[in-house]
Every structure is written in structure tokens, then in C-alpha cells.
Amino acid sequence: MEIGRNQMHQPNNAEIKARSYNMATLIQAELRRLPFVTEECCIHRVSKRLLNIHRTAYEPQLISIGPFHHGRKDLKPMEQFKLQFLRRFIARINRQRLSYKDVVETALMCWETRARNCYEDFANNMNSHDFVRMMLVDGCFIVEFLVSVYGICPQTQSTSTSRVDPLVFKAMNINLYHDLIMLENQLPFFVLQDLFDLIIRGTDNSFTLVDILHKFFGDNFMKHNCETPQNKPPKENIRHLVYFLCFYYSPTNGDIIECNNNKSLLLPPSITELHEAGVILEKGSTDNILNVTFKDGVLKIPPFEIHGLFEIYMRNLMAFENFQGVNGNQSYAIHYVLFLGALISREKDSSLLMKKGIITNLIGGSDEEVSNMFNNIGKGVTFQGHFYYEDVSKDLHKHCKTRRNRWMASLRRDYCNTPWATISLLAAIFVTFFIFLQTIFSGIRFGMNPHMYHI
Known part of the structure; x- marks a missing residue:
């Protein structure tokens, strides 16, 4: 064995240089194939950890938007549906004496590179033709869908060839809403804005795309959960539809907390514990859904509805916040859900909140199912920064630990x-x-x- 080791070939300097050159060349080629991570990247793939918890909450079940789920066999039937809306869109711009060829040229010149940079883990998986075609078809579908639902723009005259069957539309729109709010199913907002600008050119329309989206979210996702914010986000700052939803879960300017290195997470006691300690539950103001307050033994929580879209949009919103650290590296929707999840830890907690009118259950099921949803909805998300409700949680714990409060609560409850x-x-x-x-x-x-x- 010793002889064999001594007889092993020892590479000379020339061979080492040749091998190192080849290895470096291969590594550099591999690095060039990696997608560039830029500040424009805002549409992400949901982590495997979240997918394993609730896959159908993050993957579209009816329609694909963008490249991540493009070409899925189970979603192909809806491609014809999207083309019907594309035909309506073309009819609109033709009335403005615009050619669809001009739209395609604009897309090739202005959209492609910028749009590709918006997607994580997506570099050259689609050629230029397929990518631009997908952006145009999907973008025109969303814009035409929105303006058709809300009647912002006048209808085309050729209704016999452009009208979508209202029965089909009515049967599918609830499923469309599910899919349109998924993080992996997004288009860059600037694409939608440019297409919207084309169809309102030369009209007396006073609505903006931001106005339409406020109505869209207000009617389908945030209905009765909070008032429409008076200060609308500038369109230059909006990245996609899920990002737009973040605006509803942002505190007022005076309440925004500075990000620091404090990563402690002090969750509040449950509603049952608070009730036993004499805390009074009341409906809070609806001007901001985050505005939970505790003062003089009264806990005020803004009322909200649990509807069929609630869990879907909350999960995707939190998945987005995990990547972005929006609102100055604060993830307010995540903090809100973690806070509510601690409050609603058992069936009795959700029952008390519903009796107070703080929660309105529109999905049916038992109180236990509501509490289970809140216990599970925050699993897999990452807590970041300073906990937004830390002061409220501290005050609630302090109240519960005071014996006099518990004794007075027992006296009121029992006698x-x-x-x-x-x-x-x-x-x-x-x-x-x-x-x-x-x-x-x-x-x-x-x-x-x-x-x-x-x-």
C-alpha cells in the first residue's frame, strides 16, 4: 500500500493551472445563469414550509397570472376565458384609434426587462415572445375584468362579439378573486397601469386604477373590516395587487414604530383569561384595523368579518411580508395575526368575540373552527423586528397579574x-x-x- 501511494501521480504546475482555469470557467458560467436579485424583485415563490402547511392557499386553482404557473394543464381551460377579455380590451383601444400592434411594441420596448426583474427565481425560463405574450394576455384580462365589473369605462359597441356570458362570469368570479390575490399569481403593477392608461385615453373618465382597486378590495376582501383609507398610495409605490393590500394593514403615520434589534415577542393572554381578569371587550374604531387599544380595563378591537376569502388573502399577504419587510421592515399583518391568534386560542375565545360583535363569522362552522383557523394561520411565518402590539400585551399581562382585578371580576361574574x-x-x-x-x-x-x- 505504501508503494502504491508513493507511485500516485503528482500533478505539475501546468496541469494545476489548466484544471483551475477549467473549474473557474464552469463556476463563472453557472453564476451567469443565476437570476439577478434586484430591488425590483417583488413577486416571490412561496416557501416550501408554507406550501406544506396549506398548499391550496398559495397555488391558483382556476386561472394562472404571470409566469410561475403559466402552462399548467389544469389551468389551460381558462386561457380561452382570458382571450375573451383580451378581445374586449382590443375593441376598447380601437375606439381610441390605437392599434394592438402599438401595445405589443410598447411591451417589447418598455416592459420585458423590467418585468422579468420583478420575479424571483425566474430568469430565462421563457423566451421573449412567450413572456411578452403572457404579460399582455394576463394584463389585459385583469384590467378588462376590473373595468367591466365596476363599469368605469363605457362598453364597446360590438357587444355581440365581445360580451362574456354573464352566467359563466357570475359562476367563476368568486374563484377568480381567490386566485388574483395569490402572491405567486401576480403581474407587476406598472403593466396594469400602462394598459389602464391606454383604455381611458381620450375619455372623460375621472377614476384612476388606484380608485378601482380600492373598490375591488373594499367589496371583496376588506368589506366591513375597515374604512377605505383616505390617503391612497401613490401608484409609483405599488408593486402588485398583494402589495396594494398591505396598505390596509399599515398604521397611521403617528403610530409607525421604528425598526430596532429587539426581536422579543410578547403575546397577549387569551380572551378567556382576560375576561376572567375583568377586562371589558368592546368594538373599536373602524378607521384602522390595526388600532387595538387597552385603557382603563377596556380592550377595544376593530370589528372584522371572516369570509371565504379571509384566510387566502391573509396567508398570501403574510407570505409577501416575509420577503419584503414592507413598511420600513415592519410586517404589520403578521403582527396582527400573531396577536389575534394568541387572543383566540380556544373555542370560548372566538365565542366571546362574536358575542361582542367584534368577529362576524360568514363562513359558518363552529366557534372551534374559527379558533383553529387563527391558531393555524400564523404557522410557518417569520416574526421580524419590534412587535407592534408589545405595549398592549404588556398592559394586558399586568392587568391579569393584579389580584384585585381578578377578585373584582370574580365578584361581578359570580354574584x-x-x-x-x-x-x-x-x-x-x-x-x-x-x-x-x-x-x-x-x-x-x-x-x-x-x-x-x-x-
Whole structure:
């Protein structure tokens, strides 16, 4: 064996240089094939960890938008549906004396490179023709879908060839809403904005695409959850539809907290624990859904609805926040869900919130199913930065640890829960006090005349 080792070939300097050159060349070629990560990257693939928890919440079930799910066999039937909307879009711009060829030319010159940079893990998987065609078909579908639903722009005159079957449209739109709000199913916002600008050119339309999206989200995702924000985000700052949804989960300017290195996560006690400690639950203001307050023993939570789209849009919003660190590296939707998940840890918690009108359950099912949803919806997401509700959580824990608060809550719950119970308690206190006074006076009389009771 020793002889064999000594006889092993020892490479000379020339061979080492040749091998190192070849290896370096291969590595450099591999690096060139990697997609560039730029600040424009905003449309991400959902992590495998989240997909394993609830795959159907992140993958479209009916229609594909963008490159990530383009070409899936189970989604191909909807391609004809998108082309119907494309035909309507072309009819609109023809009325503006615009040619669809001009739109394609604009897409090739201005969109392609910028749009590719918006997608994570996507470099040259599609050639230029297929990529631009996909962006045009999907973009025209979304814009035409929005303006058709809300009637912002006048309809085309050729209704016989451009009208989509209203029964098919009505049957599918709820599923479309699910898919349009998924993170992996997005188009860059500037594509939608450019297409929208084309169809309103030369009209007296006063609505913007931001106005339409506020109505879209208000009607389908945030209905009765909060008021439409008065300050609308500038279109230059919007990246896609999920990013637009973040605006509803942003605090007012005065409430924005600075990001720091404090990564502690102090979650609040459950609603049941708070109730047993005498905390009073009330509906809070609807001007901002994040505005949970606790003052003078009263916890105010803005009311919200749990509807068929609630879990889908919350999961995708949190998945996006995990990547972006939006709002100054703060993930407010994640903080909001973690806070609610701690409050609603069991069936009784959700029941109490529904009795107070804070939660409106529109999906049916039991109180336990509602609590289970909140327990599971925050799994797999990453907590970042300073916890937005840390001060509220501290105050709630402090209130629960005070014995006097728990004793007073027990007194109200066990002896003052009905008017008759309150009257009985007051009567018992009065009788006890009367007997106590009688005992004192008897003692005083006995002290003044000790022979009075002598036998």
C-alpha cells in the first residue's frame, strides 16, 4: 500500500493551472445563469414550509397570472376565458384609434426587462415572445375584468362579439378573486397601469386604477373590516395587487414604530383569561384595523368579518411580508395575526368575540373552527423586528397579574351577573352589616353594665 501511494501521480504546475482555469470557467458560467436579485424583485415563490402547511392557499386553482404557473394543464381551460377579455380590451383601444400592434411594441420596448426583474427565481425560463405574450394576455384580462365589473369605462359597441356570458362570469368570479390575490399569481403593477392608461385615453373618465382597486378590495376582501383609507398610495409605490393590500394593514403615520434589534415577542393572554381578569371587550374604531387599544380595563378591537376569502388573502399577504419587510421592515399583518391568534386560542375565545360583535363569522362552522383557523394561520411565518402590539400585551399581562382585578371580576361574574343576584348580594351585605352593628352595640352595653347579664 505504501508503494502504491508513493507511485500516485503528482500533478505539475501546468496541469494545476489548466484544471483551475477549467473549474473557474464552469463556476463563472453557472453564476451567469443565476437570476439577478434586484430591488425590483417583488413577486416571490412561496416557501416550501408554507406550501406544506396549506398548499391550496398559495397555488391558483382556476386561472394562472404571470409566469410561475403559466402552462399548467389544469389551468389551460381558462386561457380561452382570458382571450375573451383580451378581445374586449382590443375593441376598447380601437375606439381610441390605437392599434394592438402599438401595445405589443410598447411591451417589447418598455416592459420585458423590467418585468422579468420583478420575479424571483425566474430568469430565462421563457423566451421573449412567450413572456411578452403572457404579460399582455394576463394584463389585459385583469384590467378588462376590473373595468367591466365596476363599469368605469363605457362598453364597446360590438357587444355581440365581445360580451362574456354573464352566467359563466357570475359562476367563476368568486374563484377568480381567490386566485388574483395569490402572491405567486401576480403581474407587476406598472403593466396594469400602462394598459389602464391606454383604455381611458381620450375619455372623460375621472377614476384612476388606484380608485378601482380600492373598490375591488373594499367589496371583496376588506368589506366591513375597515374604512377605505383616505390617503391612497401613490401608484409609483405599488408593486402588485398583494402589495396594494398591505396598505390596509399599515398604521397611521403617528403610530409607525421604528425598526430596532429587539426581536422579543410578547403575546397577549387569551380572551378567556382576560375576561376572567375583568377586562371589558368592546368594538373599536373602524378607521384602522390595526388600532387595538387597552385603557382603563377596556380592550377595544376593530370589528372584522371572516369570509371565504379571509384566510387566502391573509396567508398570501403574510407570505409577501416575509420577503419584503414592507413598511420600513415592519410586517404589520403578521403582527396582527400573531396577536389575534394568541387572543383566540380556544373555542370560548372566538365565542366571546362574536358575542361582542367584534368577529362576524360568514363562513359558518363552529366557534372551534374559527379558533383553529387563527391558531393555524400564523404557522410557518417569520416574526421580524419590534412587535407592534408589545405595549398592549404588556398592559394586558399586568392587568391579569393584579389580584384585585381578578377578585373584582370574580365578584361581578359570580354574584352580580344578574339584577336579582346583585339585589341579593346587597341584601346579604346589609344584613351582615346590621348583625355586625348589633353585635358591637351589644358589646358596648355589656361593657357599660356588666351586671346586666349576671345570673
